[in-house]
Amino acid sequence: MGSSIRVVFFDAADTLFHVHGSVAEIYLRQAVEFGFPQKPDSLEAIKQAFSRAFREASPPVFAAGEPARIKQSERLWWFDIVHHVFYRVGMFERFDEFFDQVFRVFEDHRTWRLFPETASTLTRLKARNLELGIISNFDSRLFAVMRGLGIADVFDTMTISSLTQAAKPAPRIFQVALEKHAVDPEEAMHIGDSLRDDVEGATKAGLHAVLLDREGKQQESGVRTIKSLEELFPLLDRIEQ
Template structure:
């Protein structure tokens, strides 16, 4: 008898990834608007983003009205990116740069699927599994999913900016479970973040799976895979 009824996935760096790197994209567009590039700029931008995310509040908002939500998301990201370039070098054309680069990450061409993603999703659907996404991505995720051609595989998409909760908080997992009318023990969550995905899902009562594509040793007590292909035999053992 099949124990797990729903498989949830994180989105970015689990199902798909950026072409190049985030720092490269920001630097590329910043230079076009007046940023003074140095040999250390890429590393500085990457480090500044890490610090800016740690300093920022979660991307959760009081509104779910589409226009107000998109404005809130944009302002949240404006503060993050402004924080980054305040540290690495502000430039006169920053506002125009931000408007352009913000839309870049809503463009499916900026992202690419992992080679095994569609095969795994298609196999799970063919087996009668319900599939969902639980992500701290904002509403730009929807055009990305459509553009990458994988929106059709998912019964639900739960994102932090619409849920007033962000991973690793249990609330966002609970909201996703409610959409499928299942209990936590009937669901699996797969993601690339030890804190947000593995620990967050486990605290909410779901079976958690870490996808880590680096050649790392298995961690005790954690279901770890290095490719989504390995999820299928893992589910058979769980």
């Protein structure tokens, strides 16, 4: 892998930006507005139920090809996850209204926050004449979120699972992203917070892979690991050498 890096790919959520608060807090706050009977342990119960439902969900890959059908498939995919959450913690009469509202909440950029170094890191990478891309299992709401956060225009490409009919860690989604830039795998780097989806997926596809572990929880030998996006620059310099 001696080629120069020409493209830097990023995962999106929990790599470039994060939920303001937590998913469980947002679910609980919205559900209470629609009649969910809150209990002292509701927040923790929702947190655990969401973690399980998300982990057990099938990949967000759909056969639909038309934009309207894709959006419908994305919505149904999330409906199943949220329904499983409240099936475990307590269903309530106005659940469908609640889901409509909470689905819109996560399309609103005000629900998300950029990490402190995101904007400056992207600017510095562009100053190096590097192309930038997104490879994400986020759905098509990602486009509105990134526009609202002011970072959409920095990226040359955005490759998401529902439009690609492949989801990380499958090599196919990485291959599609590479084709958009007309580069070989060894000319690209991918950064993300998931060891399985981002590091293992990118590595199998032949890209340089970097794990973003902000809290220092991962102890994986042989994996390039950073705690902040700012640490990319010395890493890029070492690879170039």
